[in-house]
Amino acid sequence: MTRIPGPHGIAALRAARSVLNEPMVSIEALANEYGRTFAIHLGLTAIVVVGDRELMKVVLTGPQDRYRWGPMFRMALGVFVGPTSMLVSDGDDHARRRSLVQPAFALRRLQAWRSLVLAEYDRMIDELPLDEVVDLAPRIQTAVRRIVVRVLFGEELDADDVGERLAPAAAYINRPFAKQPPHPFPWGARERARASRKSFDERLDQEITRRERTGIGDRDDVLDVLLAADELSHREVADQVVSLIGAGYDTTTATASWLVLRSAPHADVWERLRAEADRAGPDDLRPWADAVVHESLRIHPAGAHAPRAVAKSFDLGPYRVRRGTIIAWSPLLAGRDPASWPDPMRFDPTRHLNTDPPEYAWVPFGTGSRSCLGFGLARMNLTLLASRLAQRVDVQLTTEAVPRPVGTVTAHPEGGLPVIVSRRR
Numbered sequence: 001m002t003r004i005p006g007p008h009g010i011a012a013l014r015a016a017r018s019v020l021n022e023p024m025v026s027i028e029a030l031a032n033e034y035g036r037t038f039a040i041h042l043g044l045t046a047i048v049v050v051g052d053r054e055l056m057k058v059v060l061t062g063p064q065d066r067y068r069w070g071p072m073f074r075m076a077l078g079v080f081v082g083p084t085s086m087l088v089s090d091g092d093d094h095a096r097r098r099s100l101v102q103p104a105f106a107l108r109r110l111q112a113w114r115s116l117v118l119a120e121y122d123r124m125i126d127e128l129p130l131d132e133v134v135d136l137a138p139r140i141q142t143a144v145r146r147i148v149v150r151v152l153f154g155e156e157l158d159a160d161d162v163g164e165r166l167a168p169a170a171a172y173i174n175r176p177f178a179k180q181p182p183h184p185f186p187w188g189a190r191e192r193a194r195a196s197r198k199s200f201d202e203r204l205d206q207e208i209t210r211r212e213r214t215g216i217g218d219r220d221d222v223l224d225v226l227l228a229a230d231e232l233s234h235r236e237v238a239d240q241v242v243s244l245i246g247a248g249y250d251t252t253t254a255t256a257s258w259l260v261l262r263s264a265p266h267a268d269v270w271e272r273l274r275a276e277a278d279r280a281g282p283d284d285l286r287p288w289a290d291a292v293v294h295e296s297l298r299i300h301p302a303g304a305h306a307p308r309a310v311a312k313s314f315d316l317g318p319y320r321v322r323r324g325t326i327i328a329w330s331p332l333l334a335g336r337d338p339a340s341w342p343d344p345m346r347f348d349p350t351r352h353l354n355t356d357p358p359e360y361a362w363v364p365f366g367t368g369s370r371s372c373l374g375f376g377l378a379r380m381n382l383t384l385l386a387s388r389l390a391q392r393v394d395v396q397l398t399t400e401a402v403p404r405p406v407g408t409v410t411a412h413p414e415g416g417l418p419v420i421v422s423r424r425r
Contacts (some may be wrong), residue, residue, distance in 0.1 A: 004038065005035055005039070006034050006041055007034070007041065012040045016040050016047060022176075025405065027049055027305060036333050037316075037317075042070045044324070047328070048326070048327045048328070049270065050316070050327065050328065051334055053340060056363070057359045060367050061368065067308040067311060068310075069087070069088065069090055069094070069309075070090050072326065073087050077173055077246075079172060079194060082233075082238065082415065084236045084244070086098050094369075101225075101240050101373060103225055104225040105376055108218070118282065120143045121388045124143040125388065127393045130421055131421075132420065133251075133398055134418070135416040135417055136257070136421075140417070144252045144256070149162050149163075152221060152223055154220075154240060162333060166197070167196065168193050168195070169187075169197045170246060172193035174410060181203055181243055201238050207223070208227065208237065223237070232346075241340045247372065254380060256381075256382055258299070259296040259385075260419070262295070263349075264395040264396070266347065269347075273288060273347045273386055273389075273390035276288045277387040277390060286383055287353065288353075289384075290352070290383050292349045298341065298364070299344070299345065301335060301364040305331075306330075306370075307323075307327070308328070310322065310326070335363075340358045391425060393421050393423065394425055396422070397418075403415050
């Protein structure tokens with residue numbers, strides 16, 4: 001069969017290091033050189049990155065028992081999400097845990113959370129300094145963290161306390177891989193990350209014990225749903241909750257930053273967001289804001305790729321992918337493919353109005369049994385943020401240059417989101 005194009009030898013070692021440390025930049029550069037599906041050939045194994053949407057369909061819809069997620073994600077995320085997280089689970093363990101968490105994100109709960117989301121964004125906007133440079137990214141992160149913690153725990157846990165406890169662990173997993181070597185020793189950044197997670201677990205265990213003593217089921221938050229199922233151990237509950245926190249506010253904050261960076265310079269986009277928000281009631285759909293979110297996620301997905309280990313050899317179009325290979329489908333390459341998106345780097349939300357994207361050309365949340373469980377909450381967060389910001393304030397960027405994406409798990413704009421906020425004209 002045809003050999004997958006890509007670097008060998010010393011060039012492959014350099015490419016692997018680059019993909020691990022700067023995935024957004026390096027994956028696109030490698031795709032430009034070798035094609036949208038390429039392999040980094042490392043002796044008897046390889047890292048295969050899939051960006052052609054027809055081949056992505058094979059990866060995403062084929063038998064899922066041909067893959068293993070645990071070996072990959074435990075190395076990258078284990079110190080933060082824990083050993084029983086859905087993200088690092090395979091087979092029956094993954095299916096059981098996902099089935100118990102999924103009901104917590106039912107549509108009726110999403111609708112009930114809208115007023116909370118709007119209230120937190122109003123609080124953030126009320127506290128913004130006007131007519132001076134301010135980094136909007138950490139302020140968005142604070143607002144999103146408060147939303148996510150309220151959704152998970154109601155008013156029982158303080159969002160800022162949760163953020164402080166988990167901050168070292170969350171920062172650690174987004175460092176370049178060369179700076180997070182696994183080790184059991186009680187020192188360094190990895191030990192601070194472990195201590196960070198332990199601190200949060202102690203606080204969560206107190207809350208679980210209190211709820212079990214006083215009664216479960218009257219708050220309708222995610223923690224109550226997990227405890228009411230009565231099929232998860234305290235360790236499993238803690239690991240699922242931390243996974244949801246990480247996925248909930250770090251990826252949403254990164255995406256929100258790119259959304260503002262891309263939409264604010266376009267007066268027509270901002271004015272249309274504003275007009276739609278002025279007409280909309282709290283529960284109304286906002287199709288233009290949703291289109292803006294879709295377009296931002298197309299160009300700037302939270303992650304460049306989603307890796308997994310191949311447990312059973314299989315055919316990927318003209319290629320043979322062997323057992324032991326690391327394979328990763330790339331929403332970044334799919335979203336920037338000129339075959340699917342003419343002039344792909346042009347920001348144009350009208351691409352997403354009254355039409356469906358080409359199949360597998362827009363997959364920032366994945367699909368199937370490994371898709372992001374919180375995608376509905378994330379989309380609602382982003383849609384209402386875009387809508388509320390445009391409705392209430394003018395936002396001016398301090399530079400016209402699109403910043404470099406940084407981060408290994410989630411890609412944030414380098415330098416944050418410095419803007420000048422002024423009252424709506």
